[in-house]
Amino acid sequence: MLTLLLALVFPIRCAGQPPIPVTAQSVGYELLEDAAASAQIEMFGDFSCDETAAAWGNIVKPLLETFQTGGLSLIFRPFPLPYHHNSFDAAQSARAIIEHLSSNNNSVAKAAFVVADAFFTQQTRFMSWQTPNPTANMTQSEVITTIFADIAVSVGMPRTSFQQAVGVGWNTNANGPFSPTRDAWKYAAARGVCSTPTFTANGVFSEALDDWDIAAWTDWIQAANAASHQVYAETEQIHAQS
């Protein structure tokens, strides 16, 4: 009865109320940053989801290449699915490696790209629902200290620095990767994401986006920029007339 009363007086905080992210970067990595772009894409992805890896290769990488000089802002938001049981540790590990590389004179965008690419490329080493599951007989700490540490080393983070940053994966240290990785998950869950990859186009979720290929995305980005130039030109004209 008391519990019920307390629940009525202090409603349990749940969906829709994720923690306020400490930094924008704690809930997503800006891979392409163009403040003036009229097109913004978010990709919610899981490092051990093969469809996320496919979209990374077929959509994200070509878009980064095509729009590197402007017109697109692209954010990658890690969303580790609970039923891919190495995913949360992959996301924590990736965060630790990105922080290491970006504190060593790389931009966050460059570091996040290199690290995400390495995880997707080496995905079959830790994707847990393969048959046979390559990590079936490994402990959580073995997966981290062998597979994820190898990925860290492959992109230039020393094994010892990686192990200090991630520990055995249950790292509740406020400065470690655990809290922001959890915040990123809550952020996405509160926005209704439940599968990967999930894209937004200028902030909007739409099932139609699941079927867009690189040509469809490119057309949309070009149309968005053309439309905004049109509006800009019309505004200029109004100013010139007044």
Ligand SMILES: *[C@@H]1O[C@H](CO)[C@@H](O)[C@H](O)[C@H]1NC(C)=O
């Ligand atoms: C860091 O980057 C800047 C700008 O690219 C460069 O001038 C500087 O030498 C770099 N420092 C190190 C330690 O690499």
Ligand SMILES: *[C@@H]1O[C@H](CO)[C@@H](O)[C@H](O)[C@H]1NC(C)=O
């Ligand atoms: C895990 O251990 C079981 C039992 O020894 C064995 O049958 C299986 O092949 C092992 N799996 C892998 C991926 O090593």
